[in-house]
Amino acid sequence: MNHIEKQLSAAPRQQFYIATIAGIIAVLFIWSFTAVNFNDIEQSGLKIARNIVYGLTHPDTALLFNVTKQSVLYLLVETVAIAFLGTVVGAVLAVPLAFLAASNVVPKPVAWITRLLLIAIRTIPALVYGLIFIRVTGPGPFAGVLTVGLTSIGMLAKLYMDAIEELDTRVLESMKSIGCTTFEKIRFGIVPQLLSVFLSVMIYRFDMNMREASILGLVGAGGIGAPLIFAMRSYKWDQVGSILIGLVVLILIIEFVSGKLRSKLVKG
Amino acid sequence: MIAFIEVNKTYPNGTAALQNINLTIEQGEFVAVIGLSGAGKSTLIRCINRMHDITSGKLIVDDVDVSKLKGAHIRKFRRRIGMIFQSFNLVTRATVLSNVLVSFVPELPMWRKWTGMFTKQHKIQALEALDKVGILDKAFMRVDQLSGGQQQRVALARTLAQNPDIILADEPIASLDPVTSRIVMDDFKRINKELNISVIMNIHHVEIALEYADRIIGIRKGEVVFDGATSKVTQAILQDIYGGKWEAEQAAIEEQASYVG
Amino acid sequence: MWDKLFPPKPIALANGKVVLQKRSRVPLIVLILIVCTVASARFTGFSFQVLWKRMHEFFTLFRAMIPPDWGSLADIWQPLLDTIKMSLLGSMIGALLALPVAVAASANIVQSRAIVAVSKTVLSLLRTLPTLVSALIATFVFGLGPMAGTVAIMLFTIAYVGKLLYEQIENVDMGAFEAMESIGMTRIEAFRFAIIPQVLPGYISTSLYCFEGNVRYAAILGYVGAGGIGLLINEGLGWRDYPAVGMIILVLIVTVTIIESVSEHFRRKLI
Incomplete structure (x- = not known):
């Protein structure tokens, strides 16, 4: 019995640590409640909620399927185009940055500074870039493309960099022994290793960019966002319904296809 | 006492897993159930604590008609029966002690269940159970840091903490190497003799079964083809139980054993 | 399906053995990417000219943010x-x-x-x-x-x-x-x-x-x-x-x- 009680008293004490964490979380929870004012809820809220549900179940089908420049279909294609081109722009710009941030390619200080730059690019919200680019190119999808491109750089370069740092350098050694030039080493030793990873990362980011592109319209940078906010401000809930349905279906399709493509790329 | 009376078990897909089983197992017996994979050994054991339902017949455990139990009564009934699994079925991320403490959960008041705070009394009982299987010093280690044999002994301690009358063991040594197998089997034997707990065990390794069990039950295609004292088992009987595949089965086990060892 | 449209190319070795080489899909992927890029560029009004002429505006804007207004x-x-x-x-x-x-x-x-x-x-x-x-x-x-x-x-x-x-x-x-x-x-x-x-x-x-x-x-x-x-x-x-x-x-x-x-x-x- 004695040795059992001795073992019991040897139990690691975690209660204090757990209690502290729980206390901090509780304080944060209560503190964050002070931001929300429940009196803000307007009486009309419930009515509007009902209207939205009505709009979602009775979408404006004419708006959904006609082929003018205002139709949902056209705007969705525009959104996809923004997301796609933005991804391409971002992917191209990310390549040199990724090499500059890879610690096995450039000296440590250079890599470090590039990484800081990438973090800064990544932290600024897309909407800020959108608002700035509108000053550059004027409102429209072009601004959207540039915005999506710039916001993609951060993540793309980070993931590219990981791939570069994991490069299998034994191949290069064997190629050197065969007598390859630097160009040949890059073309046949490095590019094949990186290409499929880069493509996979690109497809993943494209999937994310669909969401980015669909909100950029809110600041006037093209895509489906602008008509959505107009329809809402004018309480045309059937139009809101058709836009939302179109958007959700499109994003689900793209998510499905990009998942398939990526798993195919991984398997080779 | 466990009594099977004309028990039949048919799976929803039509497979007859058990046919006309008649058995009586007294308190304190050490019974090994042998037979080919898929013969119905696992089903037989799992019917005893109602992890499986029987289709017809009667199954009586200490005057309780098992097939008539419902909901909370089933769970209360299961408290008296421990179960050991081939893959240990422990929460590997948790410590050894908390894996054993789980035994006391059904007895706890609601707030203790949800917070997972156990009484000192329960902790001492759990440590005693660990002491009985000789791994008291591992109490505060995480289960995934232990070897296979030690993990199976944690499972054994978990069952002992339940203070059961019967222990059901489903291939307890199939994932262990030969040396550890014997250590675990010694534990089973000691528990069976010292605490007078009935042990009913499915086992692949016939030699070990013959060495440790008091009684052998041979099952072929859902039917009991042999039931008797270990001393009465002959080569001919084994041939019968394994349907002529006795040598093949034996070779497979040896190959596996040498692979693990 | 790809293999049916473009049958694998047989390569005969000197000792008479024949190896089938599957046609590479890379050209097709590159083609699709280029077509999509060009189409998207036209659709969104992407223009290098505008970018070249106006890009300095972007940096001017950013420079205007420095130093920040404490x-x-x-x-x-x-x-x-x-x-x-x-x-x-x-x-x-x-x-x-x-x-x-x-x-x-x-x-x-x-x-x-x-x-x-x-x-x-x-x-x-x-x-x-x-x-x-x-x-x-x-x-x-x-x-x-x-x-x-x-x-x-x-x-x-x-x-x-x-x-x-x-x-x-x-x-x-x-x-x-x-x-x-x-x-x-x-x-x-x-x-x-x-x-x-x-x-x-x-x-x-x-x-x-x-x-x-x-x-x-x-x-x-x-x-x-x-x-x-x-x-x-x-x-x-x-x-x-x-x-x-x-x-x-x-x-x-x-x-x-x-x-x-x-x-x-x-x-x-x-x-």
């Missing part, structure tokens, strides 16, 4: 705290609500197929909706202010944490669950003692990670009137008060970095 810090403080509170509250409530939804979506725990299918559909629909759009809708229902932002963040958190959590639950080793049932526990008790200990670290880590992302999202929600710092960015740019915008961005970068490193510290500990 005096505006006093005005930023309150909206920044609101942003953090919104994302904290939304993440906490969302992560809590994600638990029951994820359990309902786990095919190995819930036996009713209909419940599982419905829960999974709800989660994926919620996840599809961009946070800004749900915030926009929320402003109509809950009025302008942090409440709408909190609801939007909560919805996204439910979807994100819920999906990752049910995937984890479905991949869990069910052996312990079986053992708990054999001890005499109810299914709920068995879930508490067999499944939760296995998924808890992953769940907390996912929630923390989601919270990091939510801080970024919360920063822009103000743009649609859902409270927080986003409104200030819009106002600052509208009035061309670039040093003030620069200050906001600086504060945001610092805040996000701090929150990320704190959360990363705890996530590392969980593994």
